[in-house]
Amino acid sequence: MTLINSTPRKDGFRMPGEFEPHAGCWMLWPERPDNWRLGAKPAQRAFATTAAAIAQFEPVTMGVSRGQFLNARQMLPAHVRVVEMSYDDSWIRDCGPTFVINDKGAVRGVDWDFNAWGGIYFPWDQDALVARKVLKIERLDRYKADLVLEGGSIHVDGEGTLLVTEECLLNPNRNPQLTKEKIEETLRECLNVEQIVWLDRGVCLDETSGHIDNLCCFVRPGVVALTWTDDRSDPQHEISLDAYDRLRAATDARGRKFEVHKIHQPEPMTITKEESEGIDAVEGTLPRRAGDRLAGSYINFYTANDGIVMPTFDDPHDGAAIETLQRLFPKRRIVDVPAREILLGGGNIHCITQQQP
């Protein structure tokens, strides 16, 4: 429960792959009316459905503000643990701790600097405290990383390989004072990785500056899934093709070539006028205009113990995505959650969850 003046690498801790065993999953309750339409009521239902889906596979803890405590308690299944926590928004993938483990099963947390995805949502003072609050509740020791980073911008295979995008990690809205080499050094120390695979850009118009977790993820060591489109006129085609080429040319920390599985994206979706009108338009927050394209992707799923909780969009590609994930994770049960209301807030199921090994 103390702040450790060292690094996970020095102490023999590593970030495990998401597909490794979990003690549970953390989430935060959606609330802010300048990001979630209609007082976040539709999003709260989607989050509750997601929590219930994950809770089939592992314990779920929901951080809930003072004002929403009783409502969340009411809307969530009784076996979801509700703890009080303040936040600015509900993306615990990004503001929560990155858990690391050692060979003896000890667990610690990395607390990154957080600046709300390059400062696009003001304020972020409460989000910046979430990691340490989670670690205090779980009585886990904490490393403070001197790097602005969100959990959604990293994926590891647990065997020394890290996947990131240049669009995000080298973006001047995060760590303009640091060179690529210095950023790599911090990532190696904090996650205990050897090989960093740099893709170029994230999903088209993803407001996170291209988080990896909407573009590409590990199925297991040596095997990744990549969002894809066959439509060459869609700007996403070029992005996914470039990522595919880089992945095929790369090797992981163990010297393996990657097996890359494409998952065709949903049809391009845009915000409707009705959806836009349900959101407070206030200064300091990214506008949600009618007609804006949403960064839809099936890659933004959560890997639970014995299960996959994935977003669907009432889209013709839903079925193929479900089938592919079932094939890639033959021992896990696939649960799909209608996720448009989460996507409207700027992310998806992976973004609103944080596994605790």
Place this chain on the structure above:
Amino acid sequence: MTLINSTPRKDGFRMPGEFEPHAGCWMLWPERPDNWRLGAKPAQRAFATTAAAIAQFEPVTMGVSRGQFLNARQMLPAHVRVVEMSYDDSWIRDCGPTFVINDKGAVRGVDWDFNAWGGIYFPWDQDALVARKVLKIERLDRYKADLVLEGGSIHVDGEGTLLVTEECLLNPNRNPQLTKEKIEETLRECLNVEQIVWLDRGVCLDETSGHIDNLCCFVRPGVVALTWTDDRSDPQHEISLDAYDRLRAATDARGRKFEVHKIHQPEPMTITKEESEGIDAVEGTLPRRAGDRLAGSYINFYTANDGIVMPTFDDPHDGAAIETLQRLFPKRRIVDVPAREILLGGGNIHCITQQQP
């Protein structure tokens, strides 16, 4: 972590004596300016001193509101765990859970109804949620008791005996619809006790309607300490004498007579004009007027693992109280905390702590 539809007695759980081993201690950070003078800053220093004193003997967790989170973190020793929690005031003895244990070392909590000591401090909606929030954080199962009760109004010996006052438990401001017999039945079920010893009144002008924990407490089974005054003109004399007589006439659940140790109270203290002027005077809160007598007592101490953390008042009786407690607890180290700032808020060290077995 679920709500249990049974009672501790039926399930083989009992409330242990405070002198039995603890896993730790819970506290809440003082804040409300209509009870604590000067924005609660002097009280916060006294609470921090108390937390540091207890943390010498056992882990301490401090519940802190969103607004005070960073300040409390700064004012408290690093090894005190800080978790976010809302509250109306900071008396976790009264609004927190009463922990119960079984022979196998399992721990659960009783969540009483809470109405702010008979409705004298408005509002109390957040205090009423504290017990369940604590139990969720600790992942402990919860019994909901259908009785308005504060933890400060009960003391047990862990062997079947309960000490209470009629002034508090039979007060129409708590459970006017219940007979004494019905109240006793609920206490037997929730605490797993056989013998309930009823004293008459609590300490003179104690705003809690006479909580037992300011008047009399168990040192160990068969042995109690009682606040006392030799001054026959002090209304406290008659109260303490009556309690003494009742205790000497009573037997405990094992048929033992009580050994009663008197601890002379501090000299009567009153609120100064300066102290009164530092407190917001708002409707719904008990006024703190200059000249009002404070319910000072040395009995309101906390029994920690291997230690006693007790209040002192820069009073001529301090030394004798310290000596008596050291004699009564020969194996525990006595730590005294200057506690006038806590007393000004209406209670003392026992009232602001809650042991977790």
